[in-house]
Amino acid sequence: MAAFFGCVLGILVYLRAPQPAAPRGDSPSWMPSGVVEMAQGWLEGLERRTYDWRVLELGARSERPDEAVVVAIDDETLAEARQDDRPGVATQPWPRQLVGAMAHRLVEEGALLVLLDLPFPELSPNACVNPKLSPGAISSDDASFREFLERDSGKALLSFSWESQGSRVLPPASRLWPYRVKVGTFPGTSEARAKAQAVLAVQRPAFVIPAGSQVEVWGGASDEADARELGTRLGSPGAAVAERRAADDTFRIGPTELFVSLAEVQVVGLDPAKLVEVRQLQHPVAPLMGGGAGYGAATLTTDPDGVVRGIPHLVAYTARDGRHVLPSLPLAAAMRLANTRSLRYADGRLHVGDAYSVPMDTSGFSLMRWDAPTAGRGSRGSLARSIRAWNVLLNVFDVADERPARFDNDLEGRTVVLTRTAGESGHLRPTPIGLETPGGAILGQALANILRSEGISRAPADYDLGLTVGLAFLGAFLALSLSFLLRSLRGAMLYLSGLALAGAGYTAAAFYVFIEQRLWVAMAGPLLAMVGAFAVTTVYAFRNEQQIRDFVQTALGRYVSPEVARLVTRDLSLMRPERRRMSVYICDIEGFTRLSEGMTPEQLVGLFNEYLLEMAAVVRSTAGQVDKYIGDSVMAFWGAPVRTERHAHLACEAALKMRAVLAEKQDAWEKKYGRRLSFRAGVDTGEVVVGDMGSELKSNYTVLGDAVGMAARLESLNKVYGTYVLVGDGTVSLAGDNYVFRVVDRVRLKGRAEPLRVHELVGRKGEITSPQQDQLALHEKALTAYHQRRFAEAHALFERSATEFKDTVSAVYAARCARFIVTPPPAEWDGVHGVEEGEHLAVAA
Template sequence: MAIGRRTRDALAVIAIALASAALFVSPAFERGRGLSLDALTWLRFEGFGNRYEAATSPAVVIAIDEESYQAAPFKGAPLLTWTGEIGRVLTAVLDGGAKTVGFDIVFQTSIEQSEIPLGDGTLGERTRGFDRDFLRALASAAASGKVVLGEIFGKPPILPAPGQRIAVRQQQNLRPLNTYTDSDDVVRRHPLTLNAEGKAVPSMALELAARATGKAPVIAADGVTLGDYTVPSSVPGTMTLNFAGGADDIPTYSFADLRACALKGDKDYFRREFEGKIVLIGTVGIEDRRLTSKRFATRAEGARRPRCVLGERRVTETFARSTIAGVYIHATAVNNLVRQDAATEMSRPATFAVAAGMALLAALLARLLRPTSAAAILAGLALLYTALATALFNHAQLLPLAEPLAAGVLALASTTGYRFMVSDKDRRLLQKSFAYYLAPREIDRMLASRRLPQLGGETREVTVFFSDIEGFSRIAEQMSPEQLMALTNEYLSAMTDVIESHDGYVDKYIGDSVVAVFGAPLDDPDHAKSAARAALDCKARLAELNLSSTAFQGIKVAQRIGINSGAALVGNFGSQRRFNYSVMSDAVNVASRLEGANKFYGTTIIASDSTVALAGDEFAWRELDTIRVKGREQQLKIYELHGRTAELSAPEHALLAGYAAGLAHWRAGELPRAADCFAPAAASDTPSALFAERVAAALKGGTTDWDPIRSLQEK
């Protein structure tokens, strides 16, 4: 059974849409899947800012930053020797009311373990007890469950020094710091649990959030629950991070300032800044930096909370890395868990459904509309969809972004290609075959209606354009038939291109003459303006041909153009078997007479008063005369289209003003004053010279020979 064209096209559209969606939801596009989260994190930040004030953040960061490395007494000292001061700050923070403290830094060894020779013994022997204050601080915090040291699972694992592990009661207060990286090395998800010898161990972030909320996590095969919050997870054992944008979302304190504050004994500051907070201690510098889904929304980092002792540090706002310090990943995970706003991703089947819907819509647009129109509408829909996705992500709901948009673009391109290769093949053949005989828009109308053209027409307001080559017979005598054909074809092709670029329709060629109509077959409310613009551009195009065309070499071609607006009968005229789309009315005859009138006035473009009234002030019109043309008793005001108003020079303005004044005096019978107005321009302006002669003749013959209306009896 044969499949109809419409059924074939419908099946092709559906197949293209499904294939496009399947491609971009497949594992091959996994990197693009992560790009949706990155883009939405940036768009949300730019569009809405951050939902929370920094002061309300459950997690805060104590940064061992560049300022700390440069401050006394740490400058030049290895981090291993800082433990006593870290213990001092840890105690002050917990005394200030912090709920719990987690270390995103692992001290694998202690200076007390050093075997470097020093005098008669080793450095370790000479520094015995160096870590005592640090270990005591850890032990005190561990007794109340308020400290968690970090470790890193791996082969081999990275563990704190033995004394530190003992101080925090071994695994009771040790949690992994491992992160989860996508295939493109971007951190978008964070582990909730990790496997240790077949047992699920809570990550550092989950442990800190659980201790702060007082709710033990429930770890099951299908996910993790913290109190009444079931943590959404698209990858088993992880949560999708919901990063805020900028640099102020996680309150950050410089370790150097807190150490000075602890020495000062400012307990009020620690209570004011850390009471009820979850504190993470980690390095913030050039090391341990990661690309995350926040990579397009980062800002310059720095300690941005009120200082205790040290002066305010100026943070450069013009420099921001695309990476962030690893401690902020853990802090963000803690905030997401406590606030219960981890990002909720769509499942892969749901993502496929959304992508398929967008691809189907794009394919339908490409099938029904022109490619440019379809692309413009799809771009608008993509913007609306992106805005919707951004708004939903402001509430932690993650709509897929890259997959639907990419599928839509592919479906649009594929369907356009299908139309070109298959669906529109017959249409293009018909258009190409008949474009030489019918108006292009008439062909489009016929194809759209699926009906053959018929005899008949309608009356419409149009503007008729009539042009001719000046002295064509003289030119023909100077050229061989082949040269004349080359010149004529190039001239007619150029003029036709200009006319059609202004939505005109070339009705016919009569030798070197061109008859065109504006306002049919397609409605054009500005048909007079379009005809005037086309006339000026035809004049300019002919000037270019005279300079550059080899067919015009040695011959300067001039043209005359007549334009007239009025009611006309437009449609298909001819016999039952053969007809043309054309225009018939007195408006055509008047346009032809106006074209011929140019030879009497030495002008290029003459238009009737009806065209001037419709075209308006965009153009500089010179009222030439009032005439009677051959075959018509009714007088007609005619105007020269001198140019575009905005492009006139001062001398041209003066010429037109002088001519208008002379014409007014002429019609009023004030012949001497008319002569004074026409005389200055008569040497360089043919219409002024003609009127100067008419005025002189009238003065010589007396008022009986004066007639303000000129009769043109020649075509």
């Protein structure tokens, strides 16, 4: 389920919708395109909501930029203009002479650049309205505007717009212009552009024709007289006149071709084929081209929900001579401010010379960082300030009338965006910070991003894919690991809280990365994948929990503890066979055959069941596992299925508790059944193989290994020494810090070359009585004398221990010493006793 949700949502995240105006890639052939697009649109809509929330929070932590100031032709400005009696002020649009005078005034007030976010696609319908504003007494409104642009060369940028949809618009061909006149010869194409622009300004076609190492500029004419007149008008009286040839059309330059040659930029490291391909350009009219002005696109693209979240800084336009890259208005302004024409794209950032950079994808689109949580009042948007255009216009009139300017607009060292916010609703655009954000303010914020080298980067699609798949598996993991909580209402609340905490944790991480690193990682897709995988896995876990519990109970037996069952139910890998160091315990009832004689079957089974119940309860209470019952024997182990490093301690604790339980039950059993019980046990520790073993018909969770056989042999050795619990060296080495043992003997068992040290479990440290301590000291002293071949001394000490403490081990050693006094052992004797079959040594089946 995790893989399913992770892959499905991951694919939708990976195939996310391209940036606005970017070409949409084809859906995979194995997916219905309509379904994919619908799902993508829905998921991307959720993702955009999470993005807008992060943008607003980032804006709340930011300061409004003051690098760009909006000068707005707003409603108040137009209301003031309608009541003014100066020529041209009350009309709309304003004469370009007024616009040019305002741009010039803004430069005089200290503006570094003036971005004219106003369209000039056609010739001005107005004439110059105020001779005071045009020192050259130019009568043409367009010429007056251009004169202002040339006066402030390099200080103004004109905007253009573009569309990426529809067919390319071809220039009208209503006139064929059968003649042409040569209006200049230039050393190169760049020098010829100014003259070609002059030809285009008078609404004639221009031809830039190579002539050897030079370039000739010709203008189209309707006849020879018209050609001579055009030559004189353009400063080339008596210029050559010729008929237009069909081949000349190859070198024809229209206003669009001239504009593209003036506005295009070169970008190193970026494939222009990946940029948005624009189909139509709406650029300034030919008379306004040149004159030191720059050009940039003011087009703002929207997401499918109609919200502007970024700006395309670069687009591609294909002309007859190839593909050309055109900049946005903010990017063109940044290039002017950096005094560079160099653009370089590397590592997801567009570098403007060495001064600025901004995050941008390969389609030329940049997500904007909004430096405010809401659009400000008026026309400023997310910027610090905006100025009414009326204030600037009054300053223009004051200076023209040789009066001091009445408004101090504080524009020193700042960039100005002259824009219109009144009238048509298209000037106001929905953005994450407000439903009505002025377009000029959006351009100003984009410019501030570049000047601060800030912006938002979107994580690569494969990165978001990995997060989506990862959170799907996290959701499934949480559902499985916490499914045990579903057994109660409180547990169910905790269960859902786990999902909520995981979701909140990822949300906080994505939010932190966005705020601190300005990186947009997917949030909606990964969270939905996690929730979906969690929900489906919950259903799966709920339906299968009982089956798993039944399997665990069947495999581990009836007497498995609830804690062990819970752990194994959560992690069935604990049942997997493996080699592990564990402790094994085997015990049986002393003299069971003799004890059962004379008892009815009902009495025998009743006593035996009560005994096994008590023994299994002790094993269970010490986190052990009852392996099997073999006749009157009980086999148990510690250290599996739940791993623990204290398995030897637990096995010793179980042996002592069993003796205590039997001592407590003796009187009741004797009264009820007429019998008293005692048992003998062996404990050994070593490496064994543990796991679920058996056939399809019957299996059991059990252990195999040398430690099992050794525990059985130790249990049988109790009969030799009259002891009750014997343990091996491995158990003593692990549990010796908490329990007291005494060395019983060193024996060499049949089939084993190495001798075995046998120990008796005496009790817990801190609970040994004074008589027991005396007995242990006496036994150690006697055993030392024994191994040093001082058999007479050892005999006396063992006899004393056997008499005073009723110690059966000492009695065994006293008998050996008596034999060795009469017949000493050979010189190579090492103190190891060989145990024979006659001494009742047995091996567990």
